Amino acid sequence: MPMSMFSWGGNGTTLTRLRRNKIMLPAADDGEPDWAYMEEHSQMLQARQVFAYLDYLEHRK
Numbered sequence: 001m002p003m004s005m006f007s008w009g010g011n012g013t014t015l016t017r018l019r020r021n022k023i024m025l026p027a028a029d030d031g032e033p034d035w036a037y038m039e040e041h042s043q044m045l046q047a048r049q050v051f052a053y054l055d056y057l058e059h060r061k
Helices: 015-020 035-059
Strands: none
Touching: none
16 A cells, blocks of 8 residues: 555545555464564664664764
8 A cells, every 4th residue: 555645635535545445464473463573663663763863963064
């Protein structure tokens, strides 16, 4: 599902369109969403952004 579906312009996003979409999540062995994996992955992405920003600040001179 491309994120452009939820951007401004065009047809826009409606509650009906949102309800029709399915969001795929990583699942644990029991079929439930793997919340621990998603939290770890989110933290890794956030840390990557922080380190990229710190690198930018260090080399912008």
